[in-house]
Amino acid sequence: SSNSVKSDARAFFQRENELLRQRRRNEFLTSYVYNTNVTEENRKAMIAVATTNAAANKEMTRNVIASGYIDSTDDDIKRQATILGDLGIDVLPESDYKELLNAVSLMQSNYATTTVCPYNKEGDCTLQLEPHVQERLSNSRDPKELKHYWRQWYDKAGTPMRENFKKYIEFTRKAARLNGYSSYADYWIHFYEDPDFESNLDKVYKAILPFYREIHGYVRYRLRAYYGDEIVSENGNIPMHLLGNMWAQQWDNALPLFTPFPEKPFLDVTSEMQRQNFTVRKLFELGDQFFKSLGMRALPPSFWDLSVLTRPADREIVCHASAWDLYQDSDVRIKMCTDVDTHYLYVVHHELGHIQYYLQYENQPTVYRSAPNPGFHEAVGDVIALSVSTPKHLQAIGLSNVGKLDDESRINELFKNALKKIVFLPFAYTMDKYRYAVFRGEVEESKWNCAFWQMRSEFSGVEPPVRRTDQDFDPPAKYHIDADVEYLRYFAAHIFQFQFLKAMCIKAGQYVPGDPEKTLDNCDIYNNKEAGEAFSKFLTLGASVHWKKALKEFTGETEMDPSALLEYFEPLRKWLQAENERLKVPLGWGDTDKVAG
Numbered sequence: 210s211s212n213s214v215k216s217d218a219r220a221f222f223q224r225e226n227e228l229l230r231q232r233r234r235n236e237f238l239t240s241y242v243y244n245t246n247v248t249e250e251n252r253k254a255m256i257a258v259a260t261t262n263a264a265a266n267k268e269m270t271r272n273v274i275a276s277g278y279i280d281s282t283d284d285d286i287k288r289q290a291t292i293l294g295d296l297g298i299d300v301l302p303e304s305d306y307k308e309l310l311n312a313v314s315l316m317q318s319n320y321a322t323t324t325v326c327p328y329n330k331e332g333d334c335t336l337q338l339e340p341h342v343q344e345r346l347s348n349s350r351d352p353k354e355l356k357h358y359w360r361q362w363y364d365k366a367g368t369p370m371r372e373n374f375k376k377y378i379e380f381t382r383k384a385a386r387l388n389g390y391s392s393y394a395d396y397w398i399h400f401y402e403d404p405d406f407e408s409n410l411d412k413v414y415k416a417i418l419p420f421y422r423e424i425h426g427y428v429r430y431r432l433r434a435y436y437g438d439e440i441v442s443e444n445g446n447i448p449m450h451l452l453g454n455m456w457a458q459q460w461d462n463a464l465p466l467f468t469p470f471p472e473k474p475f476l477d478v479t480s481e482m483q484r485q486n487f488t489v490r491k492l493f494e495l496g497d498q499f500f501k502s503l504g505m506r507a508l509p510p511s512f513w514d515l516s517v518l519t520r521p522a523d524r525e526i527v528c529h530a531s532a533w534d535l536y537q538d539s540d541v542r543i544k545m546c547t548d549v550d551t552h553y554l555y556v557v558h559h560e561l562g563h564i565q566y567y568l569q570y571e572n573q574p575t576v577y578r579s580a581p582n583p584g585f586h587e588a589v590g591d592v593i594a595l596s597v598s599t600p601k602h603l604q605a606i607g608l609s610n611v612g613k614l615d616d617e618s619r620i621n622e623l624f625k626n627a628l629k630k631i632v633f634l635p636f637a638y639t640m641d642k643y644r645y646a647v648f649r650g651e652v653e654e655s656k657w658n659c660a661f662w663q664m665r666s667e668f669s670g671v672e673p674p675v676r677r678t679d680q681d682f683d684p685p686a687k688y689h690i691d692a693d694v695e696y697l698r699y700f701a702a703h704i705f706q707f708q709f710l711k712a713m714c715i716k717a718g719q720y721v722p723g724d725p726e727k728t729l730d731n732c733d734i735y736n737n738k739e740a741g742e743a744f745s746k747f748l749t750l751g752a753s754v755h756w757k758k759a760l761k762e763f764t765g766e767t768e769m770d771p772s773a774l775l776e777y778f779e780p781l782r783k784w785l786q787a788e789n790e791r792l793k794v795p796l797g798w799g800d801t802d803k804v805a806g
């Protein structure tokens with residue numbers, strides 16, 4: 210009878226999920242050892258465990274397919290079988306699998322260990338991306354120094370990785386084909402469980418593009434006033450080394466060059482934190498405190514014992530921040546090279562968002578211990594960071610003496626946030642539009658580098674400080690391209706986080722449409738149990754239901770919709786359009802001439 214079939218299926222999935230959990234624990238433990246101690250021995254040990262697991266995962270998938278549960282009339286059985294029946298790169302024959310992992314881990318190791326030479330002075334070429342190069346890109350206002358560090362990094366972290374990247378493309382293409390996908394791009398897209406994903410993505414990009422063009426035009430105008438016409442053209446691409454970030458993905462570090470109302474006081478949280486002798490641990494305690502104030506999960510004691518929160522002096526680690534689920538006894542960890550400043554205050558909350566999600570869904574079967582939409586996982590921490598960075602909250606924790614800004618200071622704050630949240634969207638869009646094109650074979654290999662810069666110019670209107678040719682190979686200078694990490698999850702997260710924020714601010718009574726005293730950009734959900742309860746219910750689901758169903762229960766919506774984001778920034782958008790008209794700022798940009806055609 211269907212009951213006995215169901216109980217057989219339950220027993221089957223119970224066993225497969227438990228075995229999968231053990232495999233994931235082993236695999237992530239060895240991967241954590243490698244990421245927190247980058248040696249050849251640890252790299253090989255990680256590959257060995259992953260290879261053994263790939264064979265076991267293949268066996269599991271064979272069992273799942275043979276069981277026929279994919280055709281079950283029971284939604285849950287069908288969903289578990291569908292997800293477990295999808296192998297990913299584990300489908301590869303063992304030798305190909307090893308070659309692929311070898312190529313990706315070599316790119317990651319290179320990124321983690323690349324060091325560069327100091328500008329304009331003799332000295333060891335031992336400067337690291339975090340913290341040295343990142344600090345120079347953020348704070349230097351010398352175009353020659355900025356160009357030096359830009360070129361050093363791209364030449365050393367990018368170009369030497371061409372052969373490994375080629376292998377990466379070859380083997381991911383083979384894996385996608387073996388799984389019945391037309392390309393690795395389509396394998397990545399299937400995680401969004403949305404046939405309209407790519408067309409929705411283009412729709413959202415087009416919806417924010419007018420606002421982005423206003424920001425781009427104003428920034429170019431102000432940069433030109435500061436650096437002069439030889440460095441910044443009137444209506445061309447913005448040289449990316451001037452924008453405060455190695456990849457020009459967010460421009461808030463260069464904000465002092467283009468603050469709308471420079472004479473207005475600023476929430477300079479970094480100097481206030483340093484004045485108050487904030488420690489790295491304090492940053493994590495702030496985040497932990499926020500989640501607890503919402504009635505959500507606290508960090509377990511093991512988190513503090515097993516995480517690596519600052520760069521060790523005695524070994525190489527992968528500094529790029531990451532959060533880890535070790536799939537047993539609430540063993541969750543963060544690995545990052547934290548400094549005490551506003552950038553890391555944001556990153557700490559971003560990573561703690563992943564940790565909170567891991568804890569919230571830890572009692573789901575292994576197959577459901579993930580987000581139903583990759584964008585959700587990247588949005589959790591960002592929502593909290595948005596609340597933390599409000600004047601109201603910063604005053605509550607003693608990092609600011611103003612709880613409510615006047616109109617001009619509010620424009621400054623919104624502008625700073627737009628330099629993170631709006632500027633980021635065309636960048637994130639390009640990271641995967643480019644890789645989709647390469648995965649789909651739409652760009653011939655001899656054009657891989659020029660295509661990259663042509664797309665950065667087309668979608669963001671930024672260009673390299675020096676001419677680049679197809680003898681260079683710049684994409685692996687970005688962590689996620691080395692580490693096989695899909696990037697549209699961050700694009701989606703930058704839209705979803707404002708939908709989550711608005712829903713929770715309404716529940717907390719912190720946002721009332723049309724009430725100038727209760728706007729989205731000064732909403733602080735701290736201590737609000739109703740908001741926390743709704744958030745917990747949403748996160749506890751894990752991947753057990755379709756993301757549209759989870760979103761509907763949480764915010765009442767079923768789409769990735771930029772309305773909440775545009776509402777949050779509306780006062781800035783109005784001001785910027787008027788200001789650009791007043792200053793006769795030209796908008797838009799043409800083709801870059803920094804790329805050999």
Ligand SMILES: C=C(C[SeH])C(=O)N1CCC[C@H]1C(=O)O
Nearest residue numbers: 458529530531556559560699
């Ligand atoms: C902090 C993380 C680890 Se999931 C990260 O990679 N982020 C967070 C925002 C965008 C993206 C990046 O740094 O490129």
Ligand SMILES: [Zn+2]
Nearest residue numbers: 559563586587
């Ligand atoms: Zn993340």
